[in-house]
Amino acid sequence: MRQTEFQPDARVGNLIVEVKRGEQAAGWMRGAVMQIASALAADPDLRALLVLAEPKMTDARLAQELDEMREVLRPGIGSRLFVASVRGGIVSRLPKELGGGLEELVLNLAAREARLQGAKRGTAWFSVLEVLVHHWLNGSPPTSIAALMSTTGLSYPSVAAAIERLRHVVRRGSDRSVELLRFPREEWEQLASASESVRETMRFADRTGKPRAIEALVRRLAALNRSDIAIGGILGATHHLPNLDIVGTPRLDLSVHAPHGTPDISIVSQLDAALERTSLREEPAVVVLHVVRRLDPLFGRDVGGSVWADPTECLLDLQEAKLEAQSQQFIRELAARNGRRP
Amino acid sequence: MSAVPTEDWVSPQRVLEEVASAIPEASRKNVVVIGSLAAGYQLLPEKPTMGLRTKDVDCMLSPRVEAVAAGRAWTEELFKAGWKFRPDEKWSAPGAAGTPDDALPAVRMNPPSGHAWFVELLTVPESPSDRGRRWMRVATSHGHFGLPSFGFLSLANYRPVDTAMGVRLARVEMMALANLLEHPSVGDAKMSGEIGGKRIKRSNKDLGRVLALFHLSDDDAIERWPELWQEALDTCFPDDARALGASVGSGIRALLENADDVMEARHSCEYGLLASKPLTTEQLRGVGRRLLADVIGPMERWGKAV
Numbered sequence: 001m002r003q004t005e006f007q008p009d010a011r012v013g014n015l016i017v018e019v020k021r022g023e024q025a026a027g028w029m030r031g032a033v034m035q036i037a038s039a040l041a042a043d044p045d046l047r048a049l050l051v052l053a054e055p056k057m058t059d060a061r062l063a064q065e066l067d068e069m070r071e072v073l074r075p076g077i078g079s080r081l082f083v084a085s086v087r088g089g090i091v092s093r094l095p096k097e098l099g100g101g102l103e104e105l106v107l108n109l110a111a112r113e114a115r116l117q118g119a120k121r122g123t124a125w126f127s128v129l130e131v132l133v134h135h136w137l138n139g140s141p142p143t144s145i146a147a148l149m150s151t152t153g154l155s156y157p158s159v160a161a162a163i164e165r166l167r168h169v170v171r172r173g174s175d176r177s178v179e180l181l182r183f184p185r186e187e188w189e190q191l192a193s194a195s196e197s198v199r200e201t202m203r204f205a206d207r208t209g210k211p212r213a214i215e216a217l218v219r220r221l222a223a224l225n226r227s228d229i230a231i232g233g234i235l236g237a238t239h240h241l242p243n244l245d246i247v248g249t250p251r252l253d254l255s256v257h258a259p260h261g262t263p264d265i266s267i268v269s270q271l272d273a274a275l276e277r278t279s280l281r282e283e284p285a286v287v288v289l290h291v292v293r294r295l296d297p298l299f300g301r302d303v304g305g306s307v308w309a310d311p312t313e314c315l316l317d318l319q320e321a322k323l324e325a326q327s328q329q330f331i332r333e334l335a336a337r338n339g340r341r342p
Numbered sequence: 343m344s345a346v347p348t349e350d351w352v353s354p355q356r357v358l359e360e361v362a363s364a365i366p367e368a369s370r371k372n373v374v375v376i377g378s379l380a381a382g383y384q385l386l387p388e389k390p391t392m393g394l395r396t397k398d399v400d401c402m403l404s405p406r407v408e409a410v411a412a413g414r415a416w417t418e419e420l421f422k423a424g425w426k427f428r429p430d431e432k433w434s435a436p437g438a439a440g441t442p443d444d445a446l447p448a449v450r451m452n453p454p455s456g457h458a459w460f461v462e463l464l465t466v467p468e469s470p471s472d473r474g475r476r477w478m479r480v481a482t483s484h485g486h487f488g489l490p491s492f493g494f495l496s497l498a499n500y501r502p503v504d505t506a507m508g509v510r511l512a513r514v515e516m517m518a519l520a521n522l523l524e525h526p527s528v529g530d531a532k533m534s535g536e537i538g539g540k541r542i543k544r545s546n547k548d549l550g551r552v553l554a555l556f557h558l559s560d561d562d563a564i565e566r567w568p569e570l571w572q573e574a575l576d577t578c579f580p581d582d583a584r585a586l587g588a589s590v591g592s593g594i595r596a597l598l599e600n601a602d603d604v605m606e607a608r609h610s611c612e613y614g615l616l617a618s619k620p621l622t623t624e625q626l627r628g629v630g631r632r633l634l635a636d637v638i639g640p641m642e643r644w645g646k647a648v
Contacts, residue, residue: 207628208557209621216561273635274628 008036009109014045015098017105021053021113029055029062033069033081040077049098053086053110054262059093086110088262111153111260114293123198126191127152127294128162130312132170132180133188134298137311137331139338142177153259153295182341183331192319199292199316203285204268204275211286212272214249220271221254222306228257229267230299232290232309233317237326239302240311241334246326253288253317255309257297265289290317352459354382360453361399361461362507366419372412374402376464376498376512378551378614384503384514385558386618398450399461402512403489404499406478409465413480413489416463417449421484424454425461431534436485443477446488466499467491470579494520500574515567516574518555521548522638523586525593528603538613542606549597550607550626554615556637557629568640587645591638598630 008016016039020032029052036048055062062083070078084094084106091103131151135143148159163170169184191198206212218231231239233253238244252271256263268275268287275287290313298310309317311334318327335341357379365373375383377400403409403416427436433447449463465478468491477488497520498512505511525545532541556564571590575583597603604623612620621629 207624208632209619209625210557213561216565219565269635273631276628 008039008048009113010105012102012105014043015047015049017049017051017102017109019051019053019106019109019113021110029057029065030069033066033073036081037073037077040080041074044076047080047098048082049095049102049106050081050083051086051106051110052083053113055085055087059085063093086260088258088264089260107260114260123194124152124154124158125162125165126194126198127154128159129166129184129187129191131294131298132166132178133183133315134310134312136180136183136340137315137334137338139335139340142171142173142179144175144177148178151294151296151298153293183335192316195316195320199290200263201291201320202265202289203278203281203283204287204289205278205280205283206272206274206286207276208274211284212274214252214286217252217271217287218306221252221267224267224270225305226267227299227301227307228264228297230255230257230297230307230309230313232313233288233321234323236309236314237311237318237330239306239308240314241330241337243333244326245329246323251285251288251321253290253309253314255290255292255297255299255313257292257299259293259295263289263291288317288320352379352457354379354386357399357457357459358383358505358509359507360455361401362505362509364416364420364423364425364453364461365509366415367508369403369412369416370508372403372405372408373416374404374499374502374510374512376400376402376495376517380511381514381517381551381555381558381615383505383511385555385615397459399459400464401461401509402464402466402495402498404466406466406468406491409489410478410480413449413463413465413487414482417451417480417482417484417487420451420461421482425451426454427484428452428460436482436487438486439481441486443479443488446477446479446486448490449480449487463487463489464495465489465491466496467493470496470581494523494578496578497523497574500578501570513570514555514559514563515570518552518567519571519574519590521552522590522593525549526589527593528596528600537610540606540609542610543603545593546597546603546606547610549594550610551614552594553607553626553629553633554611556633557621558615564636567637568644571637571641572644584645584647587641590641590645591634594630594633594638598627598634604630 008018010017018032018036032050036050040046040048052062062085066083070081082095082098085092086106089107091106094102094106128148131148145156145159149156152159163178166184166187169181170178171181172178195201218235221229221231232255233251234246234249236253238246258264268289271287278285292313300308300310302308315327315330318330358375361375377398379399403412428450429435437446450460452460467473467476473493475490475492477490480487480489497516500513500516502510502512525548528543528545531544533544533547537547572587575586579586597607604626608621608623608626611626
């Protein structure tokens with residue numbers, strides 16, 4: 001193969017795979033195709049698979065774009081170019097002629113791309129911060145870099161950079177383990193203020209004038225028996241700290257584990273078909289979804305089968321709901337209960 | 343948004359007490375109150391800002407074999423107590439011995455208190471397959487009347503709810519089911535009278551009622567609707583229970599897909615069960631989506647299951 005500047009995301013035999021994620025329009029797809037086409041032109045035995053992760057276009061539109069692009073490519077190149085898409089962890093349009101066993105590779109590449117984008121946006125260290133605070137609040141022993149990598153799904157450099165950023169509140173062990181010395185208030189405030197975009201928060205409001213009772217929503221959630229969706233918010237916080245000083249539950253906060261691609265928000269209509277997504281902050285939300293991107297969501301299942309978001313998710317929910325006194329109580333008492341001094 | 347009470351609002355509790363006290367003791371066990379009054383009594387809390395606008399208090403007499411005797415006794419009693427036959431465009435007076443059965447007026451009686459509402463008597467159909475409109479003659483000393491039966495009225499007689507007043511009430515979810523089955527599509531037939539100054543399609547009135555019943559029911563009750571509907575269909579229509587279950591949502595879907603029909607349904611609700619708290623058309627659509635997802639979907643799956 002002649003050297004070109006293009007470096008695909010993966011190569012399997014004579015198949016190269018390139019992943020592009022979450023772009024807006026057709027123009028970017030043409031750019032990606034032209035890059036790949038130059039590689040195909042350089043090697044007549046090469047075939048290429050372009051994977052579009054979470055594309056905004058429909059599959060039908062993607063197919064149409066590809067057909068149009070094939071027409072302008074040199075003969076013999078368009079027929080060696082294939083396109084598949086990944087949405088919400090599901091691969092579609094994966095051509096059979098490329099052989100089996102590709103699906104897992106495609107999913108892994110799409111997930112890696114998602115994490116890289118997260119890291120590029122400067123939010124990777126938040127993920128490490130959350131996991132360290134999770135261990136600190138729970139009174140867990142120091143954790144290793146490897147464990148942080150497998151929990152967050154981040155690379156060694158990303159985890160190391162995050163720990164470096166937190167060095168003034170982190171104790172490093174001789175065995176390369178790390179733990180927080182105290183609750184990192186300043187850093188946590190940064191996370192809390194960016195929480196909405198970092199956690200991709202989505203709000204859903206009632207459209208009937210009679211919001212469904214939160215208890216009924218929780219019952220329905222339990223009946224769905226989903227392990228990727230956990231109860232957070234006030235309910236989650238009171239699960240972790242039963243004496244939290246709060247009465248009533250105005251909304252249901254749910255943490256949705258979606259390490260790969262788009263979270264499954266169809267759950268909302270299963271809880272209540274009258275809920276609709278709203279972007280108006282002043283509109284009271286009945287259900288609020290927060291996306292958890294780390295590989296291990298740190299959810300816990302109780303003996304009754306309910307799945308609960310971890311304390312850091314619940315803490316962020318309290319703060320997002322402007323329940324500052326309860327947030328402070330939550331940190332103080334949960335930490336004290338587990339032998340920590342805030 | 344709550345509406346301001348108007349003169350035509352009635353308190354379900356008070357009307358039901360008045361109706362119950364007018365029924366002869368021996369006939370009380372035969373009476374099941376259906377329609378908006380029965381629904382209002384079960385769903386609307388008794389307070390000044392909660393009421394409904396209703397004109398007809400539908401009372402079903404069952405079992406069918408006792409309906410004529412019970413209807414006769416009650417009608418005589420009503421006349422004796424000062425109740426008056428309610429004339430309309432078609433019938434200015436009760437029928438006579440020579441009036442054909444299907445041309446007889448129904449027993450429609452205004453109370454002596456002078457209120458605009460009236461009691462109307464009906465009965466259950468003869469058999470599960472008897473879904474057409476039928477009339478049974480009730481001969482009284484004041485003239486001849488007809489007791490109508492039709493469609494899915496037997497569902498309103500399924501496990502009725504007892505009250506302290508001795509009369510029983512049709513279950514909310516059974517009235518909803520009967521209305522849904524009665525209207526597998528949105529028909530063009532209009533109501534004979536006006537509702538709030540408008541003549542609307544009967545389907546929109548009845549299917550709008552289903553949305554109102556569902557909206558006013560609490561979450562715990564709604565979760566049991568599919569199970570109760572299945573039980574009732576198996577009992578009342580054993581031969582085609584599943585087929586009825588599978589088709590239960592066709593009418594309400596058709597209504598929700600048509601903006602004009604939704605507006606008519608909303609209007610009808612505003613002059614009925616939702617008088618105290620009217621909904622916007624958007625809200626009514628939201629209620630419809632809930633109904634489809636929570637109750638009709640499970641029913642249709644049950645109906646289609648082999």
